[in-house]
Amino acid sequence: MTKNDLIELVARKAHLTKKAAMEAVETFLNEIQRALVKGDKVILSGFGTFKVDQRAKKKMFLRGKEEEVASHRTPNFRPGKTLKRAIRK
Template sequence: MAENLTKAELVEAVAKAADITKSAAAAAIGCFLGTIAGHVGKGGKVTLVGFGTFSQKVRKARTGRNPQTGAAIKIGASKSMGFKASKAGAAKKAAPKKAAKKK
């Protein structure tokens, strides 16, 4: 399994790949993420073909339980950002290749 990638490591990788400074890469990544968050926060969807879709998830108000006392508590409705990976973007386990037969 792959190790987690921090934002600093992402900035460094983008800077290296695009041959730009780390500050320029950090600004670009910040703008990219801010744009996605702003659009999804207004109820929109952001679809990146071959990667996935960011959308807003809405949770209805519900009744829960306090784990310490067992008392019923009201949990308010909330909104959060969701992400669904595309089939092409999702990590797939490759099937083992069969050896080619020689004639």
């Protein structure tokens, strides 16, 4: 499913115009991104949790030589129990 597919689905199920559905989906995604950039967790009960993890610096063997990868933040998603059960069915 693409973002455009999601927008069309929201428009149809919520009886919204495509433009209104696009604004709703964009706002939802932007607010998740804004919270993660701030370092906050986003908990969607029954669906899962988005959070940011801090990765430590490490050394890797790349392109025939050893290179150091700097520490960095990376987004992480942990599915909730309801989502896990739905997928297992």
